[in-house]
Amino acid sequence: MSIWVSNETRLLVQGITGNEGEFHAIGCRDYGTQVVAGVTPGKGGQEVQGVPVFDSVAEARAKTECNATMIFVPPPFAADAIMEAAAAGVELIVCITEGIPVNDMLKVKAFMRDFPGSRLVGPNCPGVITPGQAKIGIMPGHIHTPGSVGVVSRSGTLTYEAVWQLSNAGLGQSSCVGIGGDPVNGTNFIDVMTAFAADDDTEGVILIGEIGGSAEEDAARWIRDNYEKPVVGFIAGRTAPPGRRMGHAGAIVSGGEGGAEEKMATMRECGLHVVESPGEMGATMAKALGK
Numbered sequence: 001m002s003i004w005v006s007n008e009t010r011l012l013v014q015g016i017t018g019n020e021g022e023f024h025a026i027g028c029r030d031y032g033t034q035v036v037a038g039v040t041p042g043k044g045g046q047e048v049q050g051v052p053v054f055d056s057v058a059e060a061r062a063k064t065e066c067n068a069t070m071i072f073v074p075p076p077f078a079a080d081a082i083m084e085a086a087a088a089g090v091e092l093i094v095c096i097t098e099g100i101p102v103n104d105m106l107k108v109k110a111f112m113r114d115f116p117g118s119r120l121v122g123p124n125c126p127g128v129i130t131p132g133q134a135k136i137g138i139m140p141g142h143i144h145t146p147g148s149v150g151v152v153s154r155s156g157t158l159t160y161e162a163v164w165q166l167s168n169a170g171l172g173q174s175s176c177v178g179i180g181g182d183p184v185n186g187t188n189f190i191d192v193m194t195a196f197a198a199d200d201d202t203e204g205v206i207l208i209g210e211i212g213g214s215a216e217e218d219a220a221r222w223i224r225d226n227y228e229k230p231v232v233g234f235i236a237g238r239t240a241p242p243g244r245r246m247g248h249a250g251a252i253v254s255g256g257e258g259g260a261e262e263k264m265a266t267m268r269e270c271g272l273h274v275v276e277s278p279g280e281m282g283a284t285m286a287k288a289l290g291k
Contacts, residue, residue, distance in 0.1 A: 002130035003150070003175045003195040003202075004092055004119070005068070009134045012037045012057065012066035012090065014073055014081045016048050021072035024096070024138050025051065028070070031141040033134040036064040057088040068092040070127065070136050078123060079104035082186075086115040093186070094136045095122035105184035112186070120186025126156035126178035137178070139163075147172015148201055149285060152192040153208035154181045154215075155236055158278055162206045165282025171291065174202040181210060189219035197227050204230040204289055206281055207272070211237035212258045217266040224270035230288035232281055233272040235260045 011028060015021035016038025026049055029035040037060040038048055044055035054060040057069065069090050073081040078097040085093045100123050112120060121128055127137015131144035140160060145167045153159040159178050166173060177192045179185055189207060196202045205227075209216035216235060223231050238260040267274045275284050 002133060003177070003192070003199055004121075005128045005130045005134050005136055005175065007032075007133045009068050009092075009136070010034050010036045010064065010066045011134075011136060012039060012060050012064070012069040012085075013051070014039045014057065014069055014071045014085065016040060016051060016053060016072070017043050017046070018072055022048050024070070024072065027141075028135055028137075031135045032132075033136065036066050057084045057090065061088045061090060066090065068094065068136055071095040071097055071123075073097055075099040075101070079108050082108050082120060082123075083111045086112050086118040086120070089115075090118060092128075092136070093118055093120045094125070094127050095120065095186070096125065096127060096138060097122075098124035098182075100124070100182070102182075102184055105182065109184060109186075119191075121177065122180045122182075122185060122187075124182045125180030125185075126159060128175065128177050129173075130175045131173050139176070139178070143167055144176065145172040148174055148203040149289075150174050150192075150196040150199070150202045150205040151176040151208070152189060152196075152205065153178055154210045155208055158208045158234070158236060161278055162208060162281045165279075166206070166285065169282045169286045169291075171282065171286060171289070174199060183213065189215050190222045193219060193222060193227060202229070204232070204285055206232045206234075206285055208278075208281075209233070209235045209263060211235065211260050211263070214258065216263045220263075220267045220270040220272055223272065230285070231272045232285045232288060233264070233267040233274045234278055234281055235263045235267075235274075236278070
């Protein structure tokens with residue numbers, strides 16, 4: 001089984017005529033994803049390596065029945081691209097773009113309350129993949145193998161590390177979701193954990209967090225109360241000085257809150273298998289599953 005992305009996914013790529021958009025659109029298609037359309041205003045009627053380009057998301061959806069979109073639109077215009085996709089009724093919106101102003105994302109969050117049928121993953125994320133079926137994003141597909149361990153992470157690089165360890169340990173993945181590290185995003189840990197909980201074939205989850213905010217503590221308490229299968233947890237940024245932003249816009253500790261040690265303590269209290277090093281994620285999951 002899987003969450004959100006499968007063989008039935010019909011993918012639109014917003015920004016497909018740019019270098020990055022084209023490169024990753026074709027990468028998704030080569031992996032097996034049905035890439036059915038692209039959108040770049042003013043370039044409708046063109047093709048990108050056989051993929052038809054439309055002027056608007058509404059037109060692309062009407063003509064191709066796309067049910068997911070991957071956004072590679074530059075930061076000043078990315079919020080409009082997200083809202084256009086939601087207004088057109090696209091069910092899954094995966095925004096890869098980083099550097100979107102926080103104020104723009106606040107507008108997006110308010111806008112999307114009127115479109116509950118659309119889910120936003122990201123921005124500033126690697127995307128979503130169901131190994132062996134389809135991927136939406138920039139993750140290296142060849143390291144993934146089909147299986148029963150879910151992965152959810154704020155960090156793209158650590159997602160790949162967890163997947164590599166799992167695959168080497170003979171543990172495939174059901175789906176992997178990068179939620180992004182920005183302070184305002186569309187999908188949080190609890191959203192993803194809820195989806196994994198509804199997937200009977202997901203036997204355990206690796207949850208990778210970062211310093212900053214309280215999303216990891218909130219997720220740990222949700223897991224304690226709602227999820228009985230094993231969850232391995234790791235928090236990146238343990239050595240970050242207070243007040244220093246480390247990589248992601250959301251990864252900042254201030255006012256004594258959001259520190260790695262506090263997050264790890266809460267996760268332990270809630271029954272997660274917390275690892276001290278990212279190198280222990282795969283082995284710890286294998287042990288928790290008895291494999």
